[in-house]
Amino acid sequence: QVQLVESGGGLVQTGGSLRLSCTASGRTFNMYAMGWFRQAPGKEREFVEAIRWNGSRYYADSVKGRFTISRDNAKNTVFLQMNSLKPEDTAVYYCAQQGGNYYSTDSREYDNWGQGTQVTVSS
DSSP, X not given: OOEEEEEOOEEEETTOOEEEEEEEESSOGGGXXXXXXXXXXXXXXXXXXXXXXXXXXXXXXXXXXXXXXXXXXXXXXXXXXXXXXXXXXXXXXXXXXXXXXXXXXXXXXXXXXXXXXXXXXXX
């Protein structure tokens, strides 16, 4: 059974930084793409950024130049470094593991999810 455990959320002021972590267990980590999604109150879950097994990344335009995803396959962990945070980044952030290793921003292509971690950016 796959488990994804996130950490690192919290409250930060506009312009601040946070680093989210997600550690996976239960499946060979380096065979699958990993992604981060977020969901703000009253809004649909949206794609943030993802990384394939070889480190290639793709991201939403809204976080370009501010967020960076990375992975440590030896530690079964994926990170999301978030800089220059804005109030509109406030959301619950979810780590997700894809069912394969391909390009996808569609949450339906991700079959394992963490419990979510709250990120709040104050103005």
